[in-house]
Amino acid sequence: MVATVDVSPREAEVLELIGDHLSNAEIGARLFISVRTVESHVSSLLRKLEVPDRRALAGRAARPIAADGTTGTTGTTHPAPVLPAPLTSFVGRASERAELTRMIETGRQVTALGPGGVGKTRLALTVAADAAETYADGVWFVDLVPVTGPGMVAAAVAGALGLGEEPGRDLTESVIAALADQHALLVLDNCEQVRDGVALFLERLLAACPRLAVLATSRARLMVPFERIYQVPPLSLGGDGESDAVALFTERAAAVGWPLDPSLRAQVAAICDRLDGMALAIELAAARCPTLGLDGLTAALSHPLRMLTGGSRAEDRHRSVRAALDWSHTLLEPSDRALLRQVSLFVAPFTAAAAAEVAGVDGGIVADGLARLAEQSLLVVTPVPGGTGYRALETIRQYGTEQLAEAGELAETRSRHLRWCLARAADLAAVGPDWRARFDAVADDLRAALKWAADLPEHRAEAHRLARSLADLTFTRHLVGESQARFEQAAALAKDPADAASMLRNAAAVAGCRMRGDDMYRLHREAADAARRAGDTAGAAVGLATVATTAFRFSSKFVRVPPREEAVGLITEARGLAGESPSAQAAVALAEAGMALLDAFETAQSGGGGRGDALPETIRRAERAVELARRTNDPLAESAALDTFAAVRSWAGDTFGAAETIRRRAGLLAAAPVTPAGTHELIDALAEAAEAALGIGDLPDARRWARQLADHPLLAEVGHRATSLLLVADALAGNVDQVLTGGVRFLDTWRRSGSRDTPVLGAAAAGVMMVHGLRHDDEAQREWQEVLNQPETLSEHAHGYGAVFDAILLLHHGQAARALERMAPDPEEVWRWITWTWLHWYVALRAEATVLAGSPNAAERLADARTVVSGNPVATAIVERAEALLDKDRKRVLATADAFETAGCRYQSARSLILTGGEHAARGAVLLSDLGLAPIAVPAG
Missing domain, CATH: 1.10.8 (Helicase, Ruva Protein; domain 3)
Structure with missing residues (x-):
């Protein structure tokens, strides 16, 4: 039976761009709408088309949508195979098709083996198209021709699947996460040039994806134990003319x-x-x-x-x-032969103007020559940004390169190609509306030129320039894994150790954006060594101190946090090198402040929970670090110092002081340059600013900072990280529609990331789960419990955000005694988890639960709570409401409804109206229903 799905024209546009593998940020820019609006359209499409995730949407994008906005679906749909459209018909090979089909049905990985030109690719594509209905989750094609090294295989596959890089994991892990439970066929074409990389990639992929089959084409065996070989024969021959x-x-x-x-x-x-x-x-x-x-x-x-x-x-x-x-x-004229071999160096489609530069001849002559070559099937005409392009098939391109070598022209032509690539990289430094398309059009050529030049001493300076440009360009393109590698390559090619140090610092910053703490640590240490070789002792001191600082500032990003003794040794060494340099002294002071905080925290923990006697000295060190950093006039140095100072103030229980420090830090970075280091600091600062606003009850400000974080283009492909704090703010405010919409994106990208979690992501999951509980949606609650069942979240969830969201839900259901039991520990006993974002919420809700549960110490606990939360509008209103309920003062209970509304907390406003009783309760019930929530269980009396 065929059903009809109503898809709006705008949703159809969004679906088409999803099919082109654009991120939400890129779709928004293309359609001139906000990212939030794109997210709403994506959520609607997921629901209407009844598909589980964005990748399935990309498959559906290949289906036509009627003019009336409807699309036909059947009860047993399969994703359209993502295969290149053949330009000519496939002829013959019936027995080969049947045999290869049988092999991929029974073997996990089959390699179609044969010489170039025998027809391996066309046979594989035909067999894959024939088998498409067999694979419920689709058929995917990856051309490995543009891949320049074994390490780029995963990137090519990820690109074909529409996957972006995610902080904290490499692209192989992203591909594995996307295909882990998929019944799909992956076709890898032209594996011979990177067969070692393919072999390692497939070994990991097939071990983790039990329902995945792989069909590879190659001129050489991959030489792995699980490989099954199908030798592709030449086309059948027969003297009778029937073949x-x-x-x-x-x-x-x-x-x-x-x-x-x-x-x-x-x-x-x-x-x-x-x-x-x-x-x-x-x-x-x-x-x-x-x-x-x-x-x-x-x-x-x-x-x-x-x-x-x-x-x-x-x-x-x-x-x-x-x-x-x-x-x-x-059969070619000599000039056309020369042109064919000259343009054979282009990896990607090229224009006549590009060919003229690389060939070193007049543009008009080149244009005529390219047309003749295309007519003779030696070049393929293809559209490129801004006009007509040409592309040589890989076998012809290889043939032309050999002709260049035999003519003695290879080095000279490669040099011109290298200069062309350097000029294109320089042109791309100016970002414009078509920047992505222009970069993608030349990126493979930039990579190929760099690979050639990097091995030649006479081109080392040019290779360094190109590596540096490619590092910057790939960072802007959000290919952060490649960007880090290119910065490291630029450092290795740098003649000047000072230049190498700069490149290594950039690489460390990119590693931070990728959530790779271990790489940050290693690269900052290498930068310090390079600075020392350059005779820059102050720079070496900054580098060593930054290494130590990284260990405590970004400890959550490490797989293995370096031991304390190592950090102490680095600080001692940095102190000895700092001299009178303001930057070095500021960096050392910051490292010392961080170490003091770490020591004080560990002392307090080992002593049973108090903050210890080291607090005044820790605060003094942090203040000094901020002052020294300010004197350097370096906003990034000052941002790092403010980050540590905020952590000290938070640990000291100064919630509002910490929030003020973090707001100052975020404001400082607003005008910072868009560099890897600046981007890393900004993303960290936006997250902390949102958390700080939550901690002091400023929900509108929390949403503002969280929205900026969610809209950051670097996080476009990692929706769970981008939207986590926005989900927390919306859950606390009672913005149910936003939570439900954002939750779809969060859950999709979280699962595609391999279901990895951190405490901050746990808070978002707990908030969404609470909202589903307020809606009485038990099935959705169980789905979100999966996110929380991660080892990293257990302690945080036990006493921090978990207690807060559980308490709100239990109080909603009228289970005050259980809520009080959930928050039985005194705040001072669990301060490690509830200091900062959750302290005021925990204290206020604990006081309310105490009153509603009829606890005899309610008045005392209310008095203590009022002191703690003073200045927090939401927490103060919760305590005020609890006190009014204790005193049975309906007028004061009613007054808190306005206080919550002013603070942007609609759920608590409706709750106050309901707890007031009478006609106000009816109005509150309507407001609660308008939010999409189930009725509140009103406590007796």
């Missing part, structure tokens, strides 16, 4: 306007036999029929250049393809 090879030749000749008389089939069969049944050679030969005829083709194939210079110079596996290409090459 696949003859059928292919006949069809391609007819396509170029030269239909063959059946009586000529034997002559065609002879030509195909001379071509060894190689599909590419046959297609090229058929394309020449209009100009040479069969007699001319036969004569051309007798030419001695069928082999480059004889059998001893060519590998057997290249023999037939080389013959076809040599024959085609001999």
Whole structure:
């Protein structure tokens, strides 16, 4: 039965862009709408099309949507296979198709093996298309031709799947997370150039994805134990003219306007036999029929250049393809031969203007030559940003490169290509509306040029410049994993150790954006060593102190946090090198303040929970670090110092002081340059600013900071991290619609990330789960409990946000005694978890639960709570309401409704109206229903 789904025109536009693998931020920019609006459309599409995640939406994007906005669905749908559309028909190979299909049905990984030009790719694509209905979660195609190194295989697969890099994990892990439970077929084409990288990638992928099958094409075996080989044979040959090879030749000749008389089939069969049944050679030969005829083709194939210079110079596996290409090459004018080999260096589609620069000839002459090459099937015409582009098939591109070497032109042409790449990289430094498309169009060429130049001493300076440019460009493109690697490569290529130190610091900052604390630590240490080699003792001191600071500032990003003794040694060494340098002294002071805080915290913990006697000295050190950093006029140094000072004030119980410090830090970074280090500091500051506002009950400000964090383009592909604090703020405010919409994005990207969690993500999950509990949606509650069942969240959830959200839910259900039991520990006993964001909420709700549970010490606890939460509008209103309930003062209870409304806390406002009773309770019930929540259980009396 066919159902109809009503998709709006705007949703259809969003769906199309999802199919192009654009992020929400990029879709918003393309359609001139906010990211929040895009998120709403994505949530609606997930619901309407009844698909589980964004990747499934991308598959649905390939289906046509009618003019009336409807799309047909059936009860048993399969994602449309993500395969290149063939430009010509597939001819013959019935038995090969059947055999290869049987092999992928019974084997986890099959390699279609054969020489270049035999037809491996077309066979694999046809078999994959035939098998598409077998794989419930789709068929995906990845072309590995542009991949320049084994380490980039995962990036190519992730790009094909529409996956972005996520902080805290590499791209292989992202791919594994996306395909872990998928019944899908992955086609990896042209594996031979990176077979070691493919082998390592597949070993991890197949071990973690039990329902995934992989079909690879390669000229060489991958040499892994689980590989099953299918040797792709040449097209079948037959003297009677009835064969696949003859059928292919006949069809391609007819396509170029030269239909063959059946009586000529034997002559065609002879030509195909001379071509060894190689599909590419046959297609090229058929394309020449209009100009040479069969007699001319036969004569051309007798030419001695069928082999480059004889059998001893060519590998057997290249023999037939080389013959076809040599024959085609001999038919070209000398100028066209030169142009073909010159443009063979382009990895990606290129324009006539680009070809002119690399070939070093006049643009008009090049344009005519490219047209002639395209007419002779040696180049493919393809659209590119801003006009017409050309692309050489990989085998032809390799052939042209060999011709360059034989002509003695390879080094000179590569040098021109390198200069062209450097110029394109410089052009891309100016970001514009079409920047992404312009970068993507040349990125593979930049990478290829860098790979060549990096190994040549005479081009080391240019390679360094290109690596540095590519590092910056990939960071802007949000390819942060590659950006870190390019900064490290630029450091290795730098002639000046001071330059290397700069590149390593940038690499460390990018690692921070990726949540890679161990890399940050290593790279800052290498930067310090490079500064020391450059004779920059102050820079070395800054680097060593930063290494120590990284260990405590970003400890949650580490797999293995370095031991305290190591950090102490680094600080001692940095102190000895600092001299009179203001920057070095500020960095050392910051490291000392962080160490003092860490020591004081550990002392307090080992002593049973108090904050210890070290508090005054810790505060003094933090204040000094801020003052020294301010004198450097470096906003990033001052931001780091303010971060530590805020942590000290928070640990001291100075909630409002900590919040003021963090607001100051966020404001300082508002005008900071968009660099890796600046971006890393800004993302961290936005998160802390949102948490600080939550901690002091400023919900509108919390939403403002959290919205800025959610909209940051670097987090576009990691919705769970981007939206976590916004979900917390909306849950506390009672913004139910926003929670439900944001929760869809959170859960989708969290699961795609491999279901990894941190305490801050746990708070978001607990908030969404609470909202579902307030709605009496038990099934949704159980789904979100999965997020909370992570080891990292257990202690935090036990006493911090978990107690707060559980208490709100229990009080909603009228279970005050259970709420009081949930928050039985005194705040001073669990201060490690509830100091900062959750302290005031915990204290206020604990006081309310005490009153509603009829506890005899309610008055005393209320008095203590009022002192703690003073200045927090939401927590103060909760305590005020509890006290009014204790005194049975309905007028004061009613007054808190306005206080909550002013503070942006609609749920608590409705609760106050209901607890007031009478006609106010009816109004509160309506407001609660408008929020989408279930009725409150009013306590007796």
